[in-house]
Amino acid sequence: MILTRSSRLGVLVAVALVAVAPGAGRAQSRSGRLIVTVVDQTGLIIQNAAVSVSRQESPEGSAPPVLVMTGNNGIAIVGGLAEGRYTVRVEFAGFEAAVVRDVRVRGADVRRRITLRIAKIDETMTVGRDRQSSALDPAGSAFSTVLTREQIEALPDDPEELEAALKAMAPPGSTIRVDGFTGGRLPSKSQIRSIRLPRMDMFAAQNHGGMGGMMFIDIMTQPGSGPLRGSVDFNFLDDAFAARNVFADEKPDEQLRRFGFSLFGTIRAEKTSFSINGGGGYQYTSPIILAASPDGEVISGTSVRQPRESFNISGRLDHAISKDHVARVSVDVDTSEGRNLGVGGYNLLASAYTNSTSTAMVRLSENGPLGRRMFTESRLQLRWNDSRSESAVESPTIRVLDAFTTGGAQQRGGQRSFTFEFASDLDYVRGAHSWRTGVLAQGGSYRSDDISNYLGTYTFASLDDYEARRPSSYTRRIGDPNLRYSAWEAAGYVQDDWRVSRSLLLAAGVRYGGQSHVGVGWNLSPRITAAWSPLRNGSVTIRGGYGYFYDWIDSGLYKQTLLFDGERQRELNVRNPSYPDPGEDGLTPPTNKYLWSDELVLPTANRMNLGIERALSQESRVSLTYTRGWGRNLLRGRNLNAPIRGVRPDRALANVVELVGDAESRSDMVGVTYNFVRMTARRLFFMVNYTWSKSTTNTTGAFSLPANGDDLETEWGPSGGDTRHRFGGSFNLAPFKNVSVGLNVRAQSGMPYNITTGRDENGDGVFNDRPEGTPRNAARGGMQVDLGGRVSYAVGFGQPRQGAGGAGGARVVVSVGGGGGGLAPGFGGGAEDKRFRLEFYVSGQNLLNRVNYTGYSFVMTSPFFGQPVAAMQPRKLQVGVRFGF
Helix, strand or coil: CCCCHHHHHHHHHHHHHHHHHHHHHHHHCCEEEEEEEEECCCCCECCCCEEEEEECCCCCCCCCCEEEECCCCCEEEEEEEECEEEEEEEECCCECCEEEEEEEECCCEEEEEEECCECCCCCCCCCCCCHHHHCCCCCCHHHEEECCHHHHHCCCCCHHHHHHHHHHHCCCCCEEEECCEECCCCCCHHHEEEEEEECCCCCCCCCCCCCCCCCEEEEEECCCCCCCEEEEEEEEEEHHHECCCCCCCCCCCCEEEEEEEEEEEEEECCCEEEEEEEEEEEEEECCCEEEECCCCCEEEECCCCEEEEEEEEEEEEEEECCCCCEEEEEEEEEEEEEEEECCEECECHHHCEEEEEEEEEEEEEEEEEECCCEEEEEEEEEEEEEEEEEECCCCCEEEECCCEEEECCCEEEEEEEEEEEEEEEEEEEECCEEEEEEEEEEEEEEEECCEECCCCEEEECCHHHHHCCCCCEEEEEEECCCEEEEEEEEEEEEEEEEEEECCEEEEEEEEEEEECCCCCCCCEEEEEEEEECCCCCCCEEEEEEEEEEECCCCHHHHHHHHHCCCCCEEEEEEECCCCCCCCHHHCCCCEEEEEECCCCCCCEEEEEEEEEEEECCCCEEEEEEEEEEEEEEEEEEEECCCCECCECCCCCEEEEEEEEEEEEEEEEEEEEEEEEEECCCCCEEEEEEEEEEEEEECCCCCCCCCCCCCCHHHHCEECCCCCCEEEEEEEEECCCCCEEEEEEEEEECCCEECCECCCCCCCCCCCCCCCCCCCCCCEECCCEEEEEEEEEEEEEECCCCCCCCCCCCCCCCCCCCCCCCCCCCCCCCCCCCCCEEEEEEEEEECCCCCCCEEEECCECCCCCCCCEEEECCCCEEEEEEEEEC
């Protein structure tokens, strides 16, 4: 067959098309993207989880899996995937690995939501993550300590003691947050899912910070999940289990009876869950009176009880709006009443008063993705509070400095308030950059009619002056105490975390905020940090940063300027009055007046730090941090009507105190922390931390007046909380089956206190005059050491409920996404994996029964001058039982 020229050309074109067809087909094949959201059983996102994606059609070993870590929004994105079927494996320490097969990529975005379930410690977990990259995570283990369930159980059961123990374990100045909110009541241990302690300053722009709140102790509460579960517990303490206080001749009466309960579970699987927690109690203590009588004899005794009754109940509902969006609402009601308050120390029985408080709180939150690259989280807290006080005796107060105080407490009325806190954050991830922006608004309205010192107070410099009926001053508040006012604060921020390389992370941000009643200023707060992980195994992390912070001004200070403006209420101040009647001159004496300066600006602080963290092994880590800070625009009082050669410029007024912000502070701190965790059958946990710090300032607080005129240079001295040495330690072990032992130790060097003459030499009516040449806070108290512990024995019975995930065994609790499982709330390790569980425990504080002095007489005219006058609780033991299902 003979082909024509045109035929030959057609054949050539056809052959060419056939030759290029496979290549053309490949060019037209589409690539897709896999978006994986990782959450725990409660729907909370899990950061820094390892997501491994491998193609199923490829021969084993021919194509290595792609490894990606989830970001702050719990999302991992794997792009450039050819069409086909893939296997996704997700791992995170403390959780069972999840494997999802046959995930089909067809050229478009494919979304998967993968839930991790908490794992038992005795199960093998291998986490294939890029350790060098994960070491740079500011929320990771390199910069924080996450307590285990057993460690939480070893902490004190009393909420106030629990708060003190957590702050002792964390760096100085740390602030407690519960579910992202500050303020409010600390939850009971049965409600706590996880506790995360900071080890390094956090300079992220999303943190408001303030003068001392840049580090947060984050507490996450337990949501409901799984089948219906709950617990009931009872605590008991009696003076029979306590030692005698060093200032008492015999053991004072003391008793505590507290109960608690919890119930939670799933309403609709993978959709809605609930939890209910409550408790209450009755307790009484007997305050120790240590005073001096007019004849010089020491008055001591414990003849009065201080009873307190309390009750609280809270409920929480978690609901998955969609596969990736979760909403939560919780309601908390808390009431308490205390009687015979105010008695103890120098205060005699007539100083007693009653206080009752009630609080209702609603919290709403939501989080979930927006589109392909964004994640949002918002929260709102509404709080109503009512507090009332009433004196047991209505009479003028007689006060002999550091000797005794008698007469009525002069406490009457109270305050009602409504406050709110709203915050919303938006994350946006693109390439090596993780952007976050957000807003914060908080404030409230207040209504008060509380008043104190409405019958007047006589102050005597010494017992000799009291015997001679020669008071140094007479003060009294008169006028209308009814007041309504409001205040608010708002802020916004933006931050970028730039992962420059696998070993280097740079973060920079800026925050801006403003407050009502304060002049609008720049209030810009720049922050910058750098984290470097030089070794591929991620065992060493070096981090440094700088931050400029501003702080809100307490709304109570604004209230004081409204009340004592010279008209609404008058604070009378009579020097050297007659006694027991101030006399005719005392009917309309000059009054103190407090002013809110129009030029007031927010207090500011500069902070910089440098830290290094090293993993010594898979079980132990050590960190070292240095922080330097200096504060500006700190608050103090300026007396605009101070006496000049004994005569005030405006004789119609006494002190005219203006709130100004021209004081300063300086601080240095070095902290060392060591952790050892071995989660075998014995579940060993060991942590110690040591902090050396030095802090000086030239102010004792808002409206405080300098002792010597208006010269701030003479006011430089240690800050009130300047504790040079602090040590904290925690130890947990399960030495035998079903037995858990925990110890917590806290030690610190003495705190500073001021020395005053007891006389009002400058005639301003304020008894803060110091001896000549004596700086402020020149004296120091003694060292304090407190050892607490808990021993528990738990037994289990009944077959585990199907799907409960086990009710016993040890758990790892993580800062994001922990908790859940089948563990009854409030239980640690021990006992078998059973449906029901019964635990008996004994906890104690100050087990060494060491005498820790907490107060000293600092007035030179006092018969107790230079001596300790108060001490911490002696040894006391508490027993309890808890039943869970």
